[in-house]
Amino acid sequence: MSNESNRREFLKQSGLLTGGALLTTLPSFASSYGFNSSADDTIKIALIGCGGRGRGAALQALKTKQNVKIVAIADAFRDQLDDAYKILNQNPELAKRVDVPEERKFVGFDAYQKAIPLADVVILATPPGFRPMMFEEAVKQGKHIFMEKPVATDAPGVRRVLAAAEEAKKKKLNVVVGLQRHYQPNYREMIKRIHDGALGDIIGGSVYWVSGGVWVKPRQPNQTEMEHQMRNWYYFNWLCGDHINEQHIHNIDVANWVKRGYPVSAQGTGGRQVRTGKEYGEIFDHHIVDYVYEDGTLINSQCRHYEGTYSKVDEQFLGTKGRVDSFGRQSILKDHKGGAIYTHNGKGDGDPYQIEHDELFAAIAKHEYKFWDAENGAKSTMTALMGRMATYSGKVVKWDEALNSNINLFPDKLAWDATPKLVPNSDGFYPVAVPGKTVAV
Numbered sequence: 001m002s003n004e005s006n007r008r009e010f011l012k013q014s015g016l017l018t019g020g021a022l023l024t025t026l027p028s029f030a031s032s033y034g035f036n037s038s039a040d041d042t043i044k045i046a047l048i049g050c051g052g053r054g055r056g057a058a059l060q061a062l063k064t065k066q067n068v069k070i071v072a073i074a075d076a077f078r079d080q081l082d083d084a085y086k087i088l089n090q091n092p093e094l095a096k097r098v099d100v101p102e103e104r105k106f107v108g109f110d111a112y113q114k115a116i117p118l119a120d121v122v123i124l125a126t127p128p129g130f131r132p133m134m135f136e137e138a139v140k141q142g143k144h145i146f147m148e149k150p151v152a153t154d155a156p157g158v159r160r161v162l163a164a165a166e167e168a169k170k171k172k173l174n175v176v177v178g179l180q181r182h183y184q185p186n187y188r189e190m191i192k193r194i195h196d197g198a199l200g201d202i203i204g205g206s207v208y209w210v211s212g213g214v215w216v217k218p219r220q221p222n223q224t225e226m227e228h229q230m231r232n233w234y235y236f237n238w239l240c241g242d243h244i245n246e247q248h249i250h251n252i253d254v255a256n257w258v259k260r261g262y263p264v265s266a267q268g269t270g271g272r273q274v275r276t277g278k279e280y281g282e283i284f285d286h287h288i289v290d291y292v293y294e295d296g297t298l299i300n301s302q303c304r305h306y307e308g309t310y311s312k313v314d315e316q317f318l319g320t321k322g323r324v325d326s327f328g329r330q331s332i333l334k335d336h337k338g339g340a341i342y343t344h345n346g347k348g349d350g351d352p353y354q355i356e357h358d359e360l361f362a363a364i365a366k367h368e369y370k371f372w373d374a375e376n377g378a379k380s381t382m383t384a385l386m387g388r389m390a391t392y393s394g395k396v397v398k399w400d401e402a403l404n405s406n407i408n409l410f411p412d413k414l415a416w417d418a419t420p421k422l423v424p425n426s427d428g429f430y431p432v433a434v435p436g437k438t439v440a441v
């Protein structure tokens with residue numbers, strides 16, 4: 001079932017679809033969360049994962065109009081937590097909303113378990129490998145959630161998120177996933193028009209994240225293997241899922257949104273052409289994937305990390321009546337003769353990273369149940385992972401076999417002296433997938 005029809009079906013079943021308004025009021029148990037009662041309307045936030053995006057998301061939460069307060073922060077590493085604490089306190093106005101004494105700063109693999117109980121809303125911004133267990137715990141404890149994309153790095157993780165997403169719906173917990181194009185005005189307007197038929201049937205498309213790549217954190221003396229992988233998380237699949245998952249999910253998710261569904265199969269090619277050093281762990285530097293949807297539509301996906309080359313982060317779709325060549329902040333739907341069907345110039349549009357927090361916190365403050373992004377977040381994550389399964393194996397991978405895969409990348413034990421499942425050889429190089437030999441699912 002498509003994203004939109006899933007959502008409407010859920011609302012219908014819950015008796016919530018009234019007059020087109022996709023919201024409901026939270027049941028009375030919400031007041032037991034301690035916010036918005038006459039005694040205290042503070043919405044308490046815990047930040048889990050204090051890196052670049054966690055800091056950004058926390059500041060965006062602090063800038064919302066609601067009476068919010070960050071009451072706990074958690075990170076695997078003390079230095080990351082301390083840097084984040086400084087940044088959260090840099091702006092004196094926002095710092096009034098930061099109330100994190102030493103006893104509410106938590107460090108280590110179990111830090112999330114100590115922070116979650118203290119909050120009404122949790123921000124989950126660790127590397128995605130940890131998302132399933134942290135999302136599961138936050139849902140179990142009845143918290144509203146902002147969680148970054150992607151939401152897993154392997155199929156067992158996706159299944160955990162899907163199961164917890166069902167629980168979250170039952171508990172009417174608002175969940176926003178940081179696939180922020182869903183909160184970006186031009187995407188909302190364009191895709192609404194595409195769904196209303198402005199381009200006819202969408203019969204093809206291409207989605208891109210081609211760029212120079214990201215940071216690398218070289219191995220330091222005295223680091224255990226676990227610490228090295230945690231610090232350099234981008235290059236290890238149990239933590240990151242490869243860049244087709246970590247970055248390109250944004251564009252793949254737009255294709256799913258436009259198609260109102262998820263692909264039935266994928267096949268592709270990929271490898272390590274440029275980024276071959278031992279500091280780059282196991283991930284590929286390029287993936288080219290054909291995604292096939294239920295109606296036969298083929299969406300080409302292309303992502304690569306080559307320094308010094310052409311960059312493009314975008315999506316194109318072809319319909320029977322017209323096309324859209326570029327989104328960005330400014331979008332134009334055109335007919336096949338080049339005439340504009342609809343233009344969105346993007347001037348004055350808000351920042352989608354801020355909008356996602358503004359809308360989430362407004363809903364929570366009003367006790368409304370408006371956001372259930374986790375299921376789509378999990379299925380778009382699965383789409384990206386299915387692409388990785390296809391490029392690593394060189395095989396055609398079908399949706400059901402991908403989702404049911406039991407390849408579990410997560411370590412058996414989380415501890416600084418524990419050994420991750422993937423270890424380097426005596427020269428420091430990690431095993432890398434070999435198409436034709438690597439097992440797909």
Ligand SMILES: NC(=O)c1ccc[n+]([C@@H]2O[C@H](COP(=O)([O-])OP(=O)(O)OC[C@H]3O[C@@H](n4cnc5c(N)ncnc54)[C@H](O)[C@@H]3O)[C@@H](O)[C@H]2O)c1
Binds near residue numbers: 050075080112180
């Ligand atoms: N929506 C977007 O546009 C966007 C942009 C950037 C990053 N992201 C996503 O945000 C997430 C974080 O990325 P980032 O760029 O902030 O990375 P980062 O490395 O800057 O931060 C990750 C933080 O999580 C901490 N951490 C790791 N394991 C942990 C654990 N088990 N418990 C607690 N803390 C842990 C790390 O120490 C680090 O401080 C990723 O999923 C990434 O894909 C989204």
